[in-house]
Amino acid sequence: MNLAVHxxxxxxxxxxxxxxxxxxxxxxxxxxxAINVMGSGVFMMxxxxxxxxxxxxxxxxxxxxVITGIVVAVSxxxxxxxxxxxxxxxxxxxxxxEDQQE
Amino acid sequence: xxxxxxxxxxxxxxxxxxxxxLYPRLVKILGxxxxxxxxxxxxxxxxxxxINDIYRHSVGGWDAPLGIELYADGLSLLxxxxxxxxxxxxSVYSVGYFDREDSSRFWPLWLFLIAALNALFLSADIFNLxxxxxxxxxxxxxxxxxxxxRDALSGSMRYLLATLLGSLVYLLGxxxxxxxxxxxxxxxxxxxxxxxxxAWVALGLISTGLLLKTALFxxxxxxxxxxxxxxxxxxALLSALVVKAxxxxxxxxxxxxxxxxxxxxxxxxxxxxxxxxxxxxLQALRQTRLKLLVAYSTVAQIGYLxxxxxxxxxxVATAWSATAYLILSHALAKAAMxxxxxxxxxxxxxxxxxxxxxxxxxxxxxxxxxxxxGISIMGLPPxxxxxxxWLLLEAALTKGRWDLVVxxxxxxxxxxxxxxxxxxxxFTPSSEPHKSRPVPACMEWASLLLALGAILLGFFVSPVSSxxxxxxxxxxxxxxP
Numbered sequence: 001m002n003l004a005v006h007x008x009x010x011x012x013x014x015x016x017x018x019x020x021x022x023x024x025x026x027x028x029x030x031x032x033x034a035i036n037v038m039g040s041g042v043f044m045m046x047x048x049x050x051x052x053x054x055x056x057x058x059x060x061x062x063x064x065x066v067i068t069g070i071v072v073a074v075s076x077x078x079x080x081x082x083x084x085x086x087x088x089x090x091x092x093x094x095x096x097x098e099d100q101q102e
Numbered sequence: 103x104x105x106x107x108x109x110x111x112x113x114x115x116x117x118x119x120x121x122x123x124l125y126p127r128l129v130k131i132l133g134x135x136x137x138x139x140x141x142x143x144x145x146x147x148x149x150x151x152x153i154n155d156i157y158r159h160s161v162g163g164w165d166a167p168l169g170i171e172l173y174a175d176g177l178s179l180l181x182x183x184x185x186x187x188x189x190x191x192x193s194v195y196s197v198g199y200f201d202r203e204d205s206s207r208f209w210p211l212w213l214f215l216i217a218a219l220n221a222l223f224l225s226a227d228i229f230n231l232x233x234x235x236x237x238x239x240x241x242x243x244x245x246x247x248x249x250x251x252r253d254a255l256s257g258s259m260r261y262l263l264a265t266l267l268g269s270l271v272y273l274l275g276x277x278x279x280x281x282x283x284x285x286x287x288x289x290x291x292x293x294x295x296x297x298x299x300x301a302w303v304a305l306g307l308i309s310t311g312l313l314l315k316t317a318l319f320x321x322x323x324x325x326x327x328x329x330x331x332x333x334x335x336x337x338a339l340l341s342a343l344v345v346k347a348x349x350x351x352x353x354x355x356x357x358x359x360x361x362x363x364x365x366x367x368x369x370x371x372x373x374x375x376x377x378x379x380x381x382x383x384l385q386a387l388r389q390t391r392l393k394l395l396v397a398y399s400t401v402a403q404i405g406y407l408x409x410x411x412x413x414x415x416x417x418v419a420t421a422w423s424a425t426a427y428l429i430l431s432h433a434l435a436k437a438a439m440x441x442x443x444x445x446x447x448x449x450x451x452x453x454x455x456x457x458x459x460x461x462x463x464x465x466x467x468x469x470x471x472x473x474x475x476g477i478s479i480m481g482l483p484p485x486x487x488x489x490x491x492w493l494l495l496e497a498a499l500t501k502g503r504w505d506l507v508v509x510x511x512x513x514x515x516x517x518x519x520x521x522x523x524x525x526x527x528x529f530t531p532s533s534e535p536h537k538s539r540p541v542p543a544c545m546e547w548a549s550l551l552l553a554l555g556a557i558l559l560g561f562f563v564s565p566v567s568s569x570x571x572x573x574x575x576x577x578x579x580x581x582x583p
Contacts, residue, residue, distance in 0.1 A: 015274065022267065028259065035266050042274050049281040061168075062280065065229055069273065072236045076266055079240055083247060083262060087255045097256050 175573025334444020378405030431486025486559025
């Protein structure tokens with residue numbers, strides 16, 4: 001198994017782990033972290049898949065995409081965290097209302 | 103000198119939004135002026151497309167495989183016009199709706215959202231679509247949280263998680279498409295993509311992500327809370343424009359890339375669409391709060407957009423035109439409806455349907471706006487909604503899909519049920535009378551004019567269809583056997 005396939009599989013693994021955590025955890029901080037883990041999985045796949053064939057230099061386009069993706073992920077995380085803090089201030093809890101009832 | 107209207111459409115709201123940050127005292131003037139200018143720019147772009155058939159622009163002079171291309175045909179133009187017209191209505195309404203403090207928060211975000219929408223409709227590149235999708239999602243979530251109430255905050259938090267999940271799944275599909283076929287450009291992909299496991303997985307991921315963002319049943323769980331707890335202009339723009347944007351991406355990618363390799367996915371879309379119509383209408387009938395009723399009606403109307411996928415026959419554009427018609431008429435009618443509900447809320451402080459106290463006599467313009475928008479949502483003639491549903495029925499009959507015929511008609515009847523439930527209560531005095539506060543005239547007129555637009559659409563079938571034909575977006579010429 002070559003290195004690119006290895007990293008791609010790890011990326012898929014991270015994505016699935018993140019998805020699982022997003023669904024099962026109720027604390028919003030964990031949900032936001034889970035989204036970030038999923039994002040890292042996708043970025044890792046993009047970077048790994050850029051290496052198409054053995055010796056040739058990797059394709060630079062996906063790397064540029066990952067940088068754009070990171071910018072998006074940072075702003076999304078910032079928005080998520082500030083929403084969570086506001087919600088916490090308003091309700092005294094960092095979980096969504098319907099998750100608390102369960 | 104030839105003005106590059108596509109670039110103007112993206113830069114103008116961005117500059118307007120930044121100006122609103124810098125000069126918070128002038129936000130209302132800046133915002134409304136920008137919205138006016140956007141309508142003119144769309145008209146300018148429309149004129150260019152009419153002459154040249156297609157609008158194309160390579161950003162920074164870099165061509166497609168390496169750079170990012172802007173592209174517009176009839177379908178993009180339809181979406182841009184819907185954004186500009188509904189946007190103008192919402193802008194005029196917002197002048198009266200927000201007080202000074204809320205205005206300084208609303209306007210910059212609203213103009214950024216318009217910039218994201220315009221850029222999205224002009225993109226010809228699947229990664230650029232992702233970036234605009236995220237820009238749109240983040241501004242929309244922030245707008246939905248604007249009131250800062252408990253319900254609004256939890257609604258928009260759930261909306262944020264759903265929208266981020268949707269875009270990541272979409273991005274994963276984009277990564278696979280790029281890996282498999284070596285391009286991000288829709289035009290290049292439409293030639294290269296062929297039936298293969300990579301393409302199928304990409305189709306599955308991209309569709310799932312976008313269905314979540316479009317809130318198709320059963321992925322609609324985030325929509326009612328987010329749309330119903332936002333301020334009225336924000337509910338209107340979320341229901342009218344934002345859900346349509348993610349649908350547009352799916353629609354565009356389907357037409358250009360995925361339809362030849364779909365392998366029956368269109369049947370799933372049709373099934374989910376039918377279930378959305380029935381479930382959404384049923385929930386709308388059960389609601390006791392007006393805003394939730396309108397939000398569930400959105401869930402139902404989104405279902406109609408997906409019915410055209412199983413009904414499309416190659417070479418015949420009826421089903422696709424039906425979808426385009428429904429997008430435009432639903433955008434106008436639903437915006438009008440949410441704005442009318444906003445007037446009722448502003449007038450009587452609450453939105454319990456049973457407590458609507460003689461709204462028809464006391465707010466005649468608003469009640470007419472709600473009724474006219476209701477006509478288009480039900481699909482009664484003459485209205486844009488009627489034309490859309492009629493074309494859909496025609497396509498269903500041609501294809502002999504009687505199950506879908508039944509769903510379309512049943513959906514219309516149930517829509518009539520919930521619209522008349524509201525109007526019935528609005529005519530009669532209520533046991534718990536409204537306190538009344540004055541409603542600014544611009545708010546009443548904005549909702550009425552948008553509703554009139556939805557009705558007038560029913561009279562201008564040929565101009566709209568000739569607009570749609572420009573650049574022949576529905577011509578799936580890249581189809582291979």
